[in-house]
Amino acid sequence: MILLLIIAAVAFLVFIAGIRIIRPTHRGLIERLGRYDRFANPGFHWIIPVVEMMHMVNTTEQMVDADPQEIITNDNLNARVDAQVYFKVRQDEESVKNSQYNVDNYQWQIVNLARTTLRNIIGTLTLKSANSERGKINLELHKTLLEETRSWGIDIVRTELKEIDPPKDVQETMNKVVKAENEKISAVDFATAAETVADGEKRASIKKAEGVKQAKILQAEGEAEAIRLVNEAANKYFVGNAQIFRKLQAVENALEHNAKIVLPSNAELINVIGDMAGITPIPVKNRPQSTV
Numbered sequence: 001m002i003l004l005l006i007i008a009a010v011a012f013l014v015f016i017a018g019i020r021i022i023r024p025t026h027r028g029l030i031e032r033l034g035r036y037d038r039f040a041n042p043g044f045h046w047i048i049p050v051v052e053m054m055h056m057v058n059t060t061e062q063m064v065d066a067d068p069q070e071i072i073t074n075d076n077l078n079a080r081v082d083a084q085v086y087f088k089v090r091q092d093e094e095s096v097k098n099s100q101y102n103v104d105n106y107q108w109q110i111v112n113l114a115r116t117t118l119r120n121i122i123g124t125l126t127l128k129s130a131n132s133e134r135g136k137i138n139l140e141l142h143k144t145l146l147e148e149t150r151s152w153g154i155d156i157v158r159t160e161l162k163e164i165d166p167p168k169d170v171q172e173t174m175n176k177v178v179k180a181e182n183e184k185i186s187a188v189d190f191a192t193a194a195e196t197v198a199d200g201e202k203r204a205s206i207k208k209a210e211g212v213k214q215a216k217i218l219q220a221e222g223e224a225e226a227i228r229l230v231n232e233a234a235n236k237y238f239v240g241n242a243q244i245f246r247k248l249q250a251v252e253n254a255l256e257h258n259a260k261i262v263l264p265s266n267a268e269l270i271n272v273i274g275d276m277a278g279i280t281p282i283p284v285k286n287r288p289q290s291t292v
Contacts, residue, residue, distance in 0.1 A: 017049040022056065027089075027096045029055045036101075039093040057096050061088040061157055064107050066114040068163075075126040082162040085114050085145065089154050098153030106152050110145065114159070117144045127166050134161045 021044060022028050028040030032052045040054060047054055068082040087110060089099045103109055121140050122130050130137065138159050145156045 014049055015046070018046045018052075020045040020047055020054050025058060025060045026056045027059055027091060027093075029057065029096060029100060031055070036097065039096070055100060057089055057099060059089045059091045059096070061086055062107070063087075064111050064114075065162075066111055066118065069115055069118070071119050071122045073122060073127045073130060074124055077127045077166060079122065079127055079130065080163065080165040081118055081122060083114055083118055083141065084160045084162055085110055086157040086159070087145075087149075087154050088157060095153030098151060103149075103152045106149070106154060109152075110149065110154075110156075113145060113148055114141065117141050122164070127164075130164050134164070137161050 066083040
């Protein structure tokens with residue numbers, strides 16, 4: 001009985017020792033006596049203690065820092081560069097095996113590969129272009145890491161260039177240049193605004209002068225038209241009255257010498273004489289000629 005109890009206890013301990021629980025974020029590789037035996041998905045698993053061993057692999061997205069480093073740019077300036085790499089192990093069996101058997105410590109390998117790639121990329125750029133083309137650097141870094149780690153069973157999700165810091169004295173000089181450029185742009189904008197205001201005032205003055213000119217032209221034309229109408233009235237009425245006055249003078253001179261002048265009854269001179277005498281002529285049909 002005691003022997004059976006001992007055997008049962010040992011068996012229970014062995015069973016307990018061989019229990020493995022895999023979370024959904026991991027996958028397992030079970031080796032037997034140092035050789036790969038089977039793949040373990042999330043859930044409950046049991047291995048033979050001592051004989052078998054399980055290696056768990058994280059398949060969630062992970063991040064490693066490429067560690068800051070000094071890189072000499074194409075214009076011979078030292079830049080302090082730091083980057084981050086986001087990656088994850090693919091969840092299929094072959095990829096998990098490759099991450100363990102095709103590369104030794106893939107996280108450390110990714111860090112060193114990223115550092116080397118950054119030196120190659122930024123070394124061909126000037127400090128100014130490196131700061132302005134961060135997106136391009138990220139794309140080239142991502143492309144290179146993706147190609148180099150293809151056999152490792154991992155995916156490079158993205159890369160982020162964390163910082164590109166120039167030396168302190170260079171940074172101060174760059175800040176001064178940027179400040180000077182901003183002041184220049186501000187001065188140009190101010191001059192442009194002043195020019196626009198002056199141009200507007202000029203146009204307003206021109207419009208005002210044109211308005212005054214047009215008003216004077218219209219006034220002069222009105223005065224000329226009034227003079228023309230007065231002149232036409234004078235020519236029409238004064239010239240006719242002068243002719244009648246001359247006729248009256250002729251009649252007066254003729255009467256002084258007892259001369260007789262025969263005029264038709266409807267003659268204008270008779271009407272004038274009648275008007276001057278206050279007499280309204282009586283219209284008579286077929287009136288014979290009058291003798292004055």
